[in-house]
Amino acid sequence: MSISSLVSQQIPVSNVDDADQHGRCLTINVLRFNPQLSGDQPRMHSYQLRETQGMTLFIALNEIRETQEPSLLFDFVCRAGICGSCAMVINGRPGLACRTLTASFDHPVITLLPLPGFELIGDLSVNTGKFMRALSAQVESWIHAEPASQPGIDQIEAKMEPELAEQIYELDRCIECGCCVSACGTKLMREDFIGAVGLIKVARFRLDSRDQRRDADWYDIIGDDQGIFGCMSLLGCEDVCPKELPHQTQIAFMRRKMIAAS
Numbered sequence: 001m002s003i004s005s006l007v008s009q010q011i012p013v014s015n016v017d018d019a020d021q022h023g024r025c026l027t028i029n030v031l032r033f034n035p036q037l038s039g040d041q042p043r044m045h046s047y048q049l050r051e052t053q054g055m056t057l058f059i060a061l062n063e064i065r066e067t068q069e070p071s072l073l074f075d076f077v078c079r080a081g082i083c084g085s086c087a088m089v090i091n092g093r094p095g096l097a098c099r100t101l102t103a104s105f106d107h108p109v110i111t112l113l114p115l116p117g118f119e120l121i122g123d124l125s126v127n128t129g130k131f132m133r134a135l136s137a138q139v140e141s142w143i144h145a146e147p148a149s150q151p152g153i154d155q156i157e158a159k160m161e162p163e164l165a166e167q168i169y170e171l172d173r174c175i176e177c178g179c180c181v182s183a184c185g186t187k188l189m190r191e192d193f194i195g196a197v198g199l200i201k202v203a204r205f206r207l208d209s210r211d212q213r214r215d216a217d218w219y220d221i222i223g224d225d226q227g228i229f230g231c232m233s234l235l236g237c238e239d240v241c242p243k244e245l246p247h248q249t250q251i252a253f254m255r256r257k258m259i260a261a262s
């Protein structure tokens with residue numbers, strides 16, 4: 001069923017008296033569907049609420065849940081753009097609800113959909129954790145070091161150049177929100193594609209001087225169409241990444257390295 005046909009099923013919104021209020025009257029359209037409920041069907045619901053100063057979509061959704069729709073499903077933990085839980089499609093673009101001000105939209109009608117490409121839990125809640133755990137196992141996103149170089153309680157911590165530590169930190173800022181996965185045409189067409197989040201993880205561990213894996217090892221993991229050679233370089237991932245990770249640079253760099261390793 002297309003989104004446009006779902007929108008056409010919106011419940012008529014109630015009138016809100018503007019006379020003695022200050023903020024705009026917002027209309028939040030939300031895709032409602034709980035696959036756990038037998039017979040439930042995807043449909044759009046419209047909710048109206050008064051915009052307040054500094055209101056984020058996270059605040060708006062909480063107000064809706066508290067005052068209008070207790071069964072509304074969506075995720076959040078940190079409310080500060082750190083945990084990645086509140087990602088959803090906001091007016092057609094993946095983003096974080098807790099970092100999106102309602103005032104950033106000129107038009108007071110905002111449409112929210114769950115992130116595509118992930119298992120739907122219900123309404124705006126998707127299971128990114130299941131995807132990220134499988135990805136972590138696939139790329140083995142932990143330091144691969146020889147046993148002798150493993151840290152011990154009686155050993156001095158291994159030194160690392162501050163510049164290298166800074167570069168690793170830059171790539172380690174991924175919050176696993178899933179926005180890049182939902183924005184990736186390849187990922188949506190090809191279930192087994194590693195996605196930008198997987199490629200940035202590989203770039204991070206490849207950079208780490210403590211990790212013993214070499215490019216031949218990385219080639220075994222990402223040297224095919226499921227990995228770096230499946231990427232179409234359209235960079236939807238970089239456009240939507242809330243942490244502004246350097247996908248373009250890293251994808252181009254690793255593609256060159258993997259060609260050399262082939």
Ligand code: SF4
Nearest residue numbers: 184231232234235237
């Ligand atoms: S550049 Fe590659 S990883 Fe990023 S959105 Fe496009 S196909 Fe996906």
Ligand code: SF4
Nearest residue numbers: 174175177178180241
């Ligand atoms: S790379 Fe960016 S968009 Fe993708 S999961 Fe990490 S923080 Fe989110």
Ligand code: FES
Nearest residue numbers: 079081084086098
């Ligand atoms: S609630 Fe944690 S990133 Fe939005």
